[in-house]
Amino acid sequence: MTVDELIERAKRRLNAGQPQPHVWPDSEIDIGACVTDALRQLSERVMRDSELRAWLQQDYAVNLGANGESTDLLTATGSVTGQVGEIILEGMDFGLVRDAENNVLVPLMHYADFVRPQPTVYGYYLKKNRVVATRAKGVAVNSPADILSVLGPITITASFTPKNVSDVPLDLEDDLVGDLCDVVTRKIVNADAA
């Protein structure tokens, strides 16, 4: 589906059965401006749906710097879409992070947990400052100085928000049209309620 087709489908769905005058055909450009919002709404919902999540999930190969931290996650390129900046940060928690030796890294939510002793049977990762910090398994950590990063590059399997409508799978097209209609008719919503 192209973005023009998406707009047309949304326009026709909104128009169907409405009495004259039909106002939606005149709102084409307004609907177009909402496509990005609809993509975001769809991907957020899909991420939280275990049945659909895989449709909007992809791998990101991310190099580690000298300090053992990844490069900026917004520069990571998706393996399916080939686009940067699509990764959803919390989508990593619904996915998986592996090091170059294919060890699965366990997420830690707080920096304080990352720098204090943890079971050494696991490797760990922590999201901070738009990067991922890693901590190798088998290494006892009693202070930040003890942290040893994993072997990179790491592979992050994460949910993403497609930049392009053409990257939305066929199975989700109907949902995207629905989300677009929802966005343009709902217009304004409290950010906390979104």
Place this chain on the structure above:
Amino acid sequence: MAITFDRVIQQVLNRLGAVVGTNPAQADSNYAAPPSTSTVTGPDFVPSQVQDPLAASIGEIVECIASTPRHPERQRFFDVTGSLANQAAIPQVGNSGSRIIGVPGFVRDASDSRACLPATLDAVRSYNRFSASVYSGMSFYLYAINGGRIEHTRTNVVMEVCVYTRPTIFTGNIALDDWHEGGLASGTVAKLALKESMFQSLYDAANTEWQAHLTEIRNYGNPDLYGKVTAAPASA
């Protein structure tokens, strides 16, 4: 069928009482003949004096048609502009070199000929400002007329317009549909009747007919009388 200059000029002269006829046969003969100085009483109303107000009446009818967006007779005066870039000034002449009059008709993309839809200036400008970001990958076919300029969302568009040039030769056919014959005669009589104060009531009647004719032309713009418009008058 066609309306000829001769017939309309004769109708005008007849209503002004200017056709020579001392008996029915002579009056009939003079009325049926091409108008000339020998067929009229003169000197108040002679054929050449009818030509200018007749040309003015034709011009007013054409302008009325050209200003009525859905009028079917617009095709008679059809022309197109050259390719117009965004924010280009609307040209004063069409490709034929004749003057553009009335309102624009169909506006289409100069490359693929798809119809452009009339939109608000806000919509057109929003697209042009954010075409590479917010509207990336989208292709809108919109235009808006802003004073003497056209703003649109394509690389180039072509406007279909009406053009008109005043007639300079008053023989042969008049380039209007037949049903305008009565209106033309009324309009021309109304313009000439002002020349004589004794024709006040003739002026009033002719002018009423004339205004009714122009109103009838404009009524083609009423969607209840001539076609339904749902949302976009120029949609493909």
